[in-house]
Amino acid sequence: MDASDIAEWIRISSRSAGKRGRRSILRFWNPDDYARFLHALQPNPSGADGALPKGVRKLGLIQAVSCRAGSRELPRSLAGKAYWEDDIRVKVSALPKGAIVTDTGIPWGVKHIQAPQAWSRTTGYRVKVGVIDTGVDFGHPDLRHSLERGINLLQRMALPQDDNGHGTHIAGTIAAANELQGMIGVAPRSTIYPIKAFDHNGSAYVSDIILGIEWCVRNQIDVVNMSFGMKTRSKSLLNAVGTAYRAGILIVASSGNDGRIGEIDYPARYAQTIAVGATNQRSRIASFTNRSGLVDVYAPGDRIVSAWLRGKHREMSGTSMATSHVTGAIALLLALKPGLTPNQIKSLIQSSAKPLRNSKALRTAGELNVARLLKAAEQL
Known part of the structure; x- marks a missing residue:
């Protein structure tokens, strides 16, 4: 050559x-x-x-x-x-924005997966969570105790400040910690490392995402939230995801919001990720969710209230929102059992999931449940 x-x-x-x-x-x-x-x-x-x-x-x-x-x-x-x-260009996974809300506290999804019952034992303390997204609102009162600097891949010298809102919403569900005046997330003492790869339109190139994964590997992040998807398979992204997996970093990814049956988005379709679909308050698969036998677990993703830009809160729906619940649950798990491998975590998430209501398909994945997850981890 x-x-x-x-x-x-x-x-x-x-x-x-x-x-x-x-x-x-x-x-x-x-x-x-x-x-x-x-x-x-x-x-x-x-x-x-x-x-x-x-x-x-x-x-x-x-x-x-x-x-x-x-x-x-x-x-x-x-x-x-x-x-x-x-x-390839990639978009974050969320449906049209819902209303700004003022009534927060513990959102229904956090309660639904039984995260509060685990907080006497684990709050995700010191678990490093990478969120490859649009950045975060560094001024948000619900997140001020939960953030490290992270990185802005679009402007290297700048903070990964959110100019879209999606990343802030994801971070809030994972790690918000403002019980008295705001909301509380699934793992309120975990630490969010925002990796801004997506612009104000919620759009990024695959290469931006690979650089984000590379940053997570280099900085020994424990679990990575990737609430976005694409229809086209990328060998390069697969290689990056696999490298992270072998380095002990598990990636949690969204199945997509097109309501397709038998097909989900990449990177959730890769075996080295946890693929997440969305449920509603009745524990039924949300109509917008892409679903197939490749979905590993379902989690609350319909009408989820979380942090938003300028210190506000907004209701949003999508498999993005479901994915952040699973990432938070893994942070709770890793604080309790820090030596678990990605393969062990994925197996625990799948085996401990609660069977879905009225699920006609025998092989449909179950719904995330933190109490069951931690109980299953104790058997290891």
Whole structure:
């Protein structure tokens, strides 16, 4: 492989694509080929900064780069050594926003999964929860005791401040801790590390998400909430999810809100995640939920009240909201049993779930229940 020729091809391809060219991910199979390529790509390889050409981003976790591509034709010297795939746009998973509310306390979903009954034993203390989303409202009174700085992948020097609301809502369900004046989440003493990968429209590239997962691996996060989905399979995202799983980090992902039967979104469809569908207050699968045998557990996701921008609270529905309940439950579990592997956690979540009401399919996953989850963990 002639790394310098390939590096020059990347530079030319990126320039010809301009700002409007679609983004792609170029991933190398061999670490040595990747290292040679990066070395050749740097304008001053001997320099300390290791800067790459403008618009080219290193995805070290999966031995890849992301860039705008003018040409989809790989040079011959890359045959069998690397592959292109589209750097797909992804959206956060939520239905249209509900009303701003003033009556908070302990939301119905937190009560429904029996989290309060566990708080005398575990509150998620010191469990590190990564939330790859739109950021959080750092000024929200319900979250001020629950946040670490995290990272803003869109503006590296800025706080991961939420300019959409979705990430704040997710963080509130997981770890809000303002019992007297606001709301309380599933694991009120867990710590949220916000990873802002999504913009104000709730949109991100797969490469942003991979960078978020890489940050979580590097910072030894315990569990990661990914309340978003896409219809297209990405080998690069699968590789990142698998790498995190092998590093001991479990990712919890949303099944999607299209009401489809027999098919769920990626990354929830990957075996190395916990795929979450939504239920309503009657413990029935919400009509909007994508469902299939690949869903691992269902959780409250209909008309969920949680934190919102500017210190407010809003009601929202979606598998995003269900996913945050499961992430919070895992934080409770890990505070009690810190040595559990992702495989053990996934197995406990599945086996301890409460059978759903009026479920016609024999193999339908059950509904999250914290009391049952912790009891099952005691048997290990």
